[in-house]
Amino acid sequence: MHDDSLLYQAAELYFVQDMTMxxxxxxxxxxxxxxxxxxxxxxxxxxxxxxxxPPDTPTDRLSRRIHDTFRVTAHIAGTQRASHSSQRLDAVSRYTAQLLASWVRDGTSLGVAWGTTTSAIASHVRHTNTQDVSVVQLNGAAGPRTAGTDTSAPLLSTLAQTFNAELYPFPTPAFFDWEQTRTLLWQESSVRRILAARASVDLAVFSVGAFHGPVLSQVYTEGHLSSSELRSLSAHRVVGDICTVFIREDGSYSDIELNRRASGPTPADLARIPRRVCVVSGRHKVRGIVGALRSGAVTDLVIDDLTAKDVLDHVDGAGARP
Structure with missing residues (x-):
């Protein structure tokens, strides 16, 4: 056994003076x-x-710029420059599935907003041996063309099976016809149970819905909104939705009438959840992404590198925050 001084001498000669052994x-x-x-x-x-x-890669620099701009943690999925929308979606979905495998532990309560992106994520998550996990549906899915079965049930059941979880479905409309109807339904004991479960989730996963583009949100493709409602949203400068709550690019949402009839949690509701993961891809979602990040609803952003650059370029080009 050698004393520390001799060990220090040997280490100094080898590591500092770069002598051979x-x-x-x-x-x-x-x-x-x-x-x-x-x-x-x-x-x-x-x-x-x-x-x-570690080497300072382009994705590292994008992550830092997004953090400095929006104060969220960015997880950047690398893609090829010529990647089309479906390839970008696949990249962020696979990346998110890997993150969920490390984040969901015994006792985790996972809140999920149904949609195209979260369905893609569910298809990539591998089965785990976690215990006492719950999967909670964050927003209703039923609409005039569907009872919600084809929209949310496969996604939720897949995640529940993957994590050996108890499932808390939310069998309500995505949007109510009348605000009073939602107010009354929220008083039902069975609905209050789901709302309580939603309010206590540890981890929420959702995306940003977009009005236009190659991969549209199911909110806009399954008849949930009438033509007059869509025109009203345009008049209110809405750029997308998170959990069926519509937002503007500046992150505001509280004065949009349709939100009072929406089933999903508001950005303020989401802000009470410890980790809120927004998963997005595609240039057509850039303004919606900016709105979501400015709303305070997001702690973690999973995004492909091309869309991340588009978001930063858009913000830089627009100047200071409105």
Whole structure:
């Protein structure tokens, strides 16, 4: 057993003066194998510590810029420059599935907003052996063309099976015809149970719906909104929705009439959840992404590199926040 001073001397010659093990051995009058053991001992005793600096990649720089701009943690999925919308969606969905595998632990309560993106995520999540997990539907799915079965049930059941979870479905309309109807239904004991479960989730996963583009939100493609309602949203400068709550690019939403008839949690409701993961891809969602990030609803953003650059370019081009 060598004392610390001798270990320090050997380490200083090898690591600082960049001498070979043979040269250090000759200097100290021991064998090369002894020097190898001494260097290992020096690490074990804390005399030598090693710090690694990862390379500064383009995705690292994008993550930092998004954090500096919006104060959220950005997880960037790399794609090819020529990737089309479905490839971008697949990239962020796979990335999110990997993150969920590490974030969902025993006892986790996972809130999920139904939609095209979250359905893609569910298809990539692998089965785990977690216990006491719950999966909570964040927003209603029923509409004039569907009872919600084809929209939300496969997604929710897949995630519940994946995480051995108890499922809390939310069998309500995506949007109510009357605000009073929602107010009355929210007083029912069975609905209050789901609302309480929704309010206590640890981790929420949702996307941003878009009015236009190659991959549209199911909110706009399954008859949930009438033509007059869509015109009203345009008049209110709405750029998209999160959990069926419509938002403007500046992040505001509270004075939009249709939101008083929506079933999903508001950005303020989401802000009470410890981790809120927004998963997005596609240039057509840029303004909606900016609105979601400014609303305070997001702690973690999973986004492909091309869309991330589009978001930053859009913000830089628009100047200061409205």
């Amino acid at each position: 043979r040269a250090v051995a000759e200097r100290l009058g021991v064998s090369r194998s002894t020097i190898s053991r001494m260097l290992a001992d020096a690490k074990a005793r804390g005399i030598v510590t090693i710090t690694l600096r």
